[in-house]
Amino acid sequence: MSEAAAIPDVVPVVSKDKKKVSQNYWSLVWWKFRRNRLAVIGAIILLIYYITCIFFAEFFAPYPKELESDYLEARPTYFQFRDEAGNFSLRPFVYRLEEKIDVATRSRVYEYDKTVKYPIYFFVKGEPYKLLGFIPADRHFFGTDPANPDAKVFLMGTDKLGRDQFSRILYGGRISLFIGLFSVAVFLFIGVTLGAISGYYGGATDIIVMRITELLSAFPQEPLFLALGAAVPVAWPSTRVFFIVTILLALVQWGGLARQVRGLVLSGREEQYVLAAQSFGASDRRIIFNHLIPATMSHVIVIATLKIPQMILLETALSFLGLGLVPPTVSWGTLLQNANTVRAISFAPWYLFAVPFILLSIMAYNMLGDGLRDAMDPYSK
């Protein structure tokens, strides 16, 4: 296989004076990871998501998330490269939308007016924003001619208030992906700490923590999370709701992690080096946090990476039902609310564009997590 020949199995790290130095575990992990094509693809996809949604959403989105327009529930204006007459233009353009009344359904629909073309420019001046929250800027990745106020580009259609769905999907991705990360961080904090303490000290602490996790695991996760989500007051400001949803997500799931870490610590604390550290007078806290917990890291990282998509899905499900984060907060779940009814799907199917975005991010995380797991397993080829 030419691929295996291009990237050698083990890279000998040679020090400056040409004496061979032993391979560090993490560089081995890195090399094994690089060989797994799916995992690398997953990582790249996630990188793209992070750049477009989390950090630079304002740049990539042609319109701000609350900007309403006169085009209500308008169909998407896709990029075109070839016009009616067959002329090819390298610069993409979109057609103008014309409002018409559909006689049969007596509702407003938008048709393409193919006589009017709006060319798409890149790095175009648009609504001002603050990049990363503090750098004032007004250039957007793409958009229509700023001098023409009628020129609009709605890559994925608009909703009932005329807001561009593509921009909202990007902004929604910011919230949804963030929640995935934050909640896993809290999840790790609670699970690892309680699991390690429980495993190290044993006795009463262990029994109490284990009983709590048992109680938690008696509940089915999704219904419990939905019930807790319903308890969030609707009147709360969106940032507070954001935090409480994050905490709830972690709260419902930490039991499994705690039990795994406890198992790892139980076997880890019998190791020789722990005995040595104890006889050196190392405090319990030092042993737990500086020795035992790092030893569990390879397992914990894999669990965490595979948990992130589950958290994202749970949050999406919650806001889809109208609990937790609610409009006007933009998250993928609240965007999907538009696609709630059969009527919506049949008349405005572009609401479903959020679905492939969500699916792709979840799949990328799964591929990354699987790749990490294979890379960190010292016994896999």
Place this chain on the structure above:
Amino acid sequence: MGSFIIRRVFYAIIMLIVVSFVSFIIISLPAGDFMDQKIAELQARGDQSASMRVDEYRERYGLDKPVLTQYWLWISNFVQGDFGISFEFDRPVRELIGQRFTLSIILSLATLILTWAIAIPLGVYSAVNQYSLGDQVVTAIAFIGLGVPGFLLALVILYIAVVVLGQDVVGLFSQKYLDAPWSLARVWDLLKHIWVPALIGAVTGTAGTIRIMRGNLLNTFGQAFIEAARARGLKQNSVIWRHAVRMAITPLIIILGTEALPGIIAGNLLVERVLNLPTIGPLYINALLSQDMYMAGTVLVLIVFLLLVGTLITDLVLAWTDPRIRLE
């Protein structure tokens, strides 16, 4: 054996009590109660006398009492079989759940059958022809299936069915058979509708089951008795199915026990909601949204009850076959 059963049952009962208490507290957490929401609704419709009637309602349902008293009232009736009244529908919870229970069971049975019918042959094929093209394809499909969440799939399938195929896939019956008495035609109508939610539910289940089946089977193949069977000249098919698969299927049965029973209610909450099926799932979600305490609390306790029963049965079967477990 007897003391094992008694210990487990005792433990399950205690768990149920604690769970019912926690569930009730959680459901009561949202500020205000069902009546506030009802008032808002009535006032929106222009009914001005609502706030007067509400106090009367409050007293009737005991909503003005402290939470602990409410819990005690509820639980003492619960054990006698009276699960409380659903505020939303103004009917006993027991009646509402009972109506939908049959359909929930039918749906989860259909999903289960579909899952196993697809997953086991695929898993066996995958293990027997390890690393072949077929195996890679099946693994890839399983991988995708694991990553695709049910309710997103439901939305997409809804779109395809309604817009592309022009079929009515919402609910489990067509208009004609909605309240009709059971007949052969009604059963046929049910079957025509049930394949959509069963398929969606089966997607995730299949993916996981394929991988587990494949892994277990590969482990079993490495064991000595398989080699012995082959050496004695048994046919390949017989070796695979009558001997290896039989061993490999045990972990699956464990999973079946613990997930199938609670899955009746909690199996596919969101899919049921999207497709608007007359099962218990949407009932639960509506109860959460409108703070219908007794309904939501009862469903939650029921799910946990089914989970505990499922675990107990599974453990009993395991203990019966493996004496070491009884000594725990």
